[in-house]
Amino acid sequence: MFVGTVMAARRVERKQPIPLTEAKRLERALLATFGKNLLSARNAAQLSQQALGDATNLSPNYLGRAERGSANVSLGVVARLAAILKVSPALLLSDNI
Numbered sequence: 001m002f003v004g005t006v007m008a009a010r011r012v013e014r015k016q017p018i019p020l021t022e023a024k025r026l027e028r029a030l031l032a033t034f035g036k037n038l039l040s041a042r043n044a045a046q047l048s049q050q051a052l053g054d055a056t057n058l059s060p061n062y063l064g065r066a067e068r069g070s071a072n073v074s075l076g077v078v079a080r081l082a083a084i085l086k087v088s089p090a091l092l093l094s095d096n097i
Contacts, residue, residue, distance in 0.1 A: 032069035041085040
């Protein structure tokens with residue numbers, strides 16, 4: 001009975017979601033741009049997600065999430081992918097291609 005009382009006291013009302021900050025919007029836009037560019041570069045290199053994953057030691061699942069813009073990709077991963085795809089890291093991050 002005591003545990004139930006403690007748990008009830010810890011409950012808080014759910015508030016409205018916190019609005020996205022400008023930095024968060026930019027982050028999402030950058031990840032989406034990177035994903036589109038990664039997909040284009042991978043297709044241009046005629047590599048499957050499996051082949052690119054084997055070459056970079058990344059899982060195809062992770063690469064799929066990166067291409068959809070839902071994986072938070074590190075700069076090290078960007079550099080590895082760019083090297084295998086024979087493009088510059090800047091190209092993968094650019095929204096002007």
